[in-house]
Structure formats: C-alpha cells, structure tokens
Amino acid sequence: MTKLWINMGPQHPMTHGLWNLKILVDGETIVDAEPVLGYLHRGVEKLCERRTYNQIIPLADRLCYVSSLCFAHAYCLTVEEMMDLEIPERAKYLRVIALEMQRLTSHMTWLMAIGPDVGLITLLLYCLREREYFLDLLQLQTGARMNQNYPRIGGVAQDIPPNFEHKVNKIFEKFKVRVKDYHKVTNESSAFLKRMQGVGTLSVEDAIAYGVTGPNLRGSGAKRDMREHDPYEVYDELDWEIQVRDEGDSLARFHVRMGEMLESCKIIRQALKKMPDGPINVKAPLRPEGQSFRRTEDSRGEVSYYVVGNGGESPYRLKVRSPIFCTMNVLPKLLRGVNIADVLAIMGSIDVCIGETDK
Amino acid sequence: MNEEEVTEQLKRDFPEGISDFSFPRRGMLRFSADRDRLKDICIRLKDIGFEQISLISALDWREHFECVYHITSYSFGIVAEVHTKIPLDDPKVDSVTPVWPGANFHEREAYDMMGIVFEGHPDLRRILLPDDFTFYPLRKNFREGE
Numbered sequence: 001m002t003k004l005w006i007n008m009g010p011q012h013p014m015t016h017g018l019w020n021l022k023i024l025v026d027g028e029t030i031v032d033a034e035p036v037l038g039y040l041h042r043g044v045e046k047l048c049e050r051r052t053y054n055q056i057i058p059l060a061d062r063l064c065y066v067s068s069l070c071f072a073h074a075y076c077l078t079v080e081e082m083m084d085l086e087i088p089e090r091a092k093y094l095r096v097i098a099l100e101m102q103r104l105t106s107h108m109t110w111l112m113a114i115g116p117d118v119g120l121i122t123l124l125l126y127c128l129r130e131r132e133y134f135l136d137l138l139q140l141q142t143g144a145r146m147n148q149n150y151p152r153i154g155g156v157a158q159d160i161p162p163n164f165e166h167k168v169n170k171i172f173e174k175f176k177v178r179v180k181d182y183h184k185v186t187n188e189s190s191a192f193l194k195r196m197q198g199v200g201t202l203s204v205e206d207a208i209a210y211g212v213t214g215p216n217l218r219g220s221g222a223k224r225d226m227r228e229h230d231p232y233e234v235y236d237e238l239d240w241e242i243q244v245r246d247e248g249d250s251l252a253r254f255h256v257r258m259g260e261m262l263e264s265c266k267i268i269r270q271a272l273k274k275m276p277d278g279p280i281n282v283k284a285p286l287r288p289e290g291q292s293f294r295r296t297e298d299s300r301g302e303v304s305y306y307v308v309g310n311g312g313e314s315p316y317r318l319k320v321r322s323p324i325f326c327t328m329n330v331l332p333k334l335l336r337g338v339n340i341a342d343v344l345a346i347m348g349s350i351d352v353c354i355g356e357t358d359k
Numbered sequence: 360m361n362e363e364e365v366t367e368q369l370k371r372d373f374p375e376g377i378s379d380f381s382f383p384r385r386g387m388l389r390f391s392a393d394r395d396r397l398k399d400i401c402i403r404l405k406d407i408g409f410e411q412i413s414l415i416s417a418l419d420w421r422e423h424f425e426c427v428y429h430i431t432s433y434s435f436g437i438v439a440e441v442h443t444k445i446p447l448d449d450p451k452v453d454s455v456t457p458v459w460p461g462a463n464f465h466e467r468e469a470y471d472m473m474g475i476v477f478e479g480h481p482d483l484r485r486i487l488l489p490d491d492f493t494f495y496p497l498r499k500n501f502r503e504g505e
Contacts, residue, residue: 037486046497081384210461211413229436230436293438293440302413306416306429316418325468329460
C-alpha cells in the first residue's frame with residue numbers, strides 16, 4: 001500500500017496544546033512518527049538573561065501552565081544551591097504542601113483530558129469539578145489559582161491561613177470517595193480497558209535510554225522518583241510510596257498517576273502535622289556567583305535547572321530541562337506499529353504539556 | 360560505585376584528555392573532557408552504568424563555547440557533569456546520540472539555539488525555531504530586534 005504522511009495537529013483534539021505529530025501510515029498502521037515542536041516557543045532561556053534572579057520566578061511559573069509551581073520551585077531550589085542558602089524548616093514544609101497540591105491539580109487536569117480522548121465526557125466533567133477544590137486550597141495557601149508565584153529564593157511568599165488543615169482534611173475525605181467514582185467509569189468499564197490495555201507498550205530499557213522520566217517511566221516498571229533518589233526539601237522525612245507498574249502500557253501509566261494522587265494526599269496530611277513553627281523566609285544575596293544543577297520531580301517527570309551566575313544581577317545562562325520535551329523523543333519508537341485510532345489513548349496517557357516543551 | 364570510585368576508574372581509563380575533577384555536593388561529579396575524547400569518555404561512562412542523559416546545555420563564554428552534559432546513573436545515584444570546551448571558529452563536537460538516544464532532542468536544541476554542530480547526529484535540524492531562521496539566538500553576540 002502507498003505510505004502517506006498525515007499531520008495530527010497543530011489543531012487537533014489529540015494535541016492538548018499546540019504541536020504537530022506527523023505520522024507516516026501504511027493503511028491504518030503507523031510506520032513512522034515525528035513530533036514537530038516550537039509553536040509555543042517564547043524564548044524563556046534568553047529572557048532570563050535580561051532579568052534579575054527574583055524576576056525570573058514568575059517567568060518560570062509560566063513554563064508549564066498546568067504545574068507552574070513545580071517549575072518555579074525547581075528554579076528557586078537551584079539558585080539557592082548556587083547561593084549556598086539554607087531555607088527555614090517551615091518554608092520547606094510549606095513548599096512540599098504547595099507542590100503536592102499542584103501535583104494533584106495537574107494529575108486532575110490529565111485525568112480530565114484523557115476522558116474525551118477515549119470517549120468519556122463524564123470523566124472530564126467529574127474531574128473539572130474536583131480539581132476546583134484543590135485549586136481553592138492552593139488559592140488559600142498561595143493567593144492564586146494558577147501561576148501562583150509562590151516560592152521565593154530563600155523561602156516562600158506567605159504562610160498558610162488558620163484552619164487550613166481542617167479544610168484540607170474535609171476536601172480529602174470527599175476526594176477519597178470520588179476516586180472510587182473515577183475507577184467506576186474507567187477501570188470497571190470494558191470500553192475504557194479495551195482502549196488502554198496493551199496499547200503503547202514501552203520497555204524499561206527504551207524508556208531509560210530515550211530519557212523518559214516521571215510517571216511514564218514508573219509505568220514501565222522502573223522505581224525511580226527524584227523525591228526519593230535525590231531528595232529535596234523534606235521528602236526524605238515523610239512516609240510515602242513510589243507508584244510503580246510493570247506493564248508499560250497506557251493503562252499502567254494511568255494507574256501510576258491515579259496512585260500518585262492518593263500518595264500526594266498522604267504527603268500533604270503528614271506535612272501539615274509535622275510542620276514546625278518558625279520563619280518562612282531568609283534573606284538571599286542579590287549577585288550570586290557559581291553554577292548549580294538540581295533535579296526535582298514534577299508531575300510529568302524530572303524538572304532540572306542548570307544555572308550559571310557570574311556575579312551579575314541576572315544569571316549568565318539558565319537551562320531548563322523540561323520532562324515532556326525529552327519524552328517526545330521516544331514517540332517514533334512508541335508509536336511504530338500501532339493503529340491511528342490508538343494514538344489518542346497513548347498520547348493521553350503520556351500527559352503532554354506544550355508550555356514546558358517549547359520553553 | 361560512588362563518586363570517588365568513578366573518578367578513579369575514569370582516571371585509569373583515560374590518562375589524558377580528562378581533568379579538573381570536583382565534587383560540588385553528594386552524588387555529583389564534575390569534570391572537564393577534551394573535545395576529541397568526549398565520545399570515548401561517554402561510551403565508557405555508559406558501560407560503567409550511567410544509563411540516562413538528563414541534559415545537554417550549550418554556553419557561550421565569548422572566548423569559546425562550552426557544552427555541559429549531565430549524565431545520570433540511577434543505580435549509583437550519581438550525576439556526572441561533563442564540561443567540554445568548543446572553539447568559536449569551529450563549533451563542532453561529536454554527537455552522543457549513538458550512545459544515548461535520549462540526547463537526540465537536546466543536541467538539536469543546542470544546535471538550534473547556539474549553532475553547535477554535533478557530528479554524527481542522525482538528524483540535525485532546528486527543533487524549536489523555524490527551519491529557515493539564519494541566527495542562533497542564545498549566542499551572546501545576538502541582539503534582539505536587529
């Protein structure tokens with residue numbers, strides 16, 4: 001049969017953003033694939049060279065519009081390492097709470113988006129409803145639903161309001177019940193399982209070699225999480241489990257994220273109990289010098305920054321490692337041999353965010 | 360293996376072309392590699408157990424370019440940070456994509472933004488900017504709006 005290149009995107013329900021997936025098809029089977037990126041490129045790395053260290057925090061927020069706090073936090077962590085700055089214990093706990101809340105909202109957005117991908121509009125409506133609860137909590141803590149600008153170099157912007165723990169517990173109790181509803185429409189539905197099970201299988205060796213990280217790597221059976229392997233803030237003092245699945249298919253990635261949501265609830269509850277009193281901020285130097293590299297676990301994978309300072313007001317060079325940019329690399333390998341109709345389920349399970357991919 | 364043992368191993372394998380070892384913090388190893396030995400060093404690192412390439416950053420130091428490779432070993436819990444100097448008039452370095460397929464997009468991005476040519480890369484094209492752009496925006500001599 002004649003082979004044919006098809007453009008899925010830049011405007012396509014599969015893309016969840018603005019990018020183009022070119023696929024070479026032979027009948028219904030994909031022979032080759034090529035992601036075309038750059039539609040959302042804003043030149044963040046160049047912009048950072050003209051801004052002071054503090055002005056970069058809101059810019060880092062806008063790298064990923066779904067989990068902005070993780071990117072701003074990773075930036076602050078890297079710069080603090082360069083400045084050799086130890087932040088107060090309470091600020092560390094506050095960061096962990098905000099980060100996990102952001103992970104919850106991010107995973108809710110993913111669950112919301114995967115619904116229509118496999119023909120489940122119900123899931124979209126359910127998740128939009130519950131995501132709002134977490135955004136409310138995030139707003140209570142940081143002051144904004146999205147693009148919070150919450151972490152600071154040397155601490156966080158503000159403390160949690162009184163009665164925060166009570167509100168968190170109330171919403172988490174409600175959420176625990178709702179998760180059962182999600183499982184009813186997904187896991188217990190044969191239509192959903194047929195779309196997800198055994199589709200888009202990625203082996204551990206390939207996943208590691210191609211630079212896949214985060215839930216997508218854990219869905220392939222590698223027990224790797226930066227919160228455990230390169231602990232930052234207070235993750236090593238809290239009790240939680242890495243979610244791993246061995247199958248490597250779309251359903252495995254789905255289960256990893258579903259499990260992570262409940263783990264995040266666990267982490268937030270513990271952090272709220274263990275959090276000591278004290279200051280939430282320390283003063284940071286304005287013109288640091290040196291270089292540093294830190295890795296953190298975003299809701300999509302490993303977010304790292306490499307920052308070089310030469311004693312000026314702004315960094316000499318700042319490099320962002322965005323997880324989905326690296327995961328895109330594996331798409332030709334992952335999509336070879338699958339049917340066109342399965343692309344939606346596979347891409348939905350990968351959780352694409354173009355803001356961070358295109359930088 | 361820990362950082363010191365990896366250092367000893369590398370010093371044994373490469374008497375020349377590798378220098379300036381330092382340990383910025385626990386689980387991190389920093390060293391410089393000569394441009395022409397870089398690929399051999401990377402192949403050796405992969406054999407030792409550095410499975411994943413995390414990041415390739417290109418820097419413009421005005422006198423020369425520099426490529427910084429962050430290579431992760433999950434089994435040892437170490438990141439190796441390899442610095443390689445690249446002259447301004449000949450911005451070429453061996454590609455490590457044949458060693459780690461994950462380096463593909465990082466190298467394309469470094470080419471796109473800094474104009475460093477990775478020799479042996481299977482498909483070196485611009486990735487974020489349009490194909491017909493003629494400039495490399497992250498170079499320090501690039502002026503926006505001109």
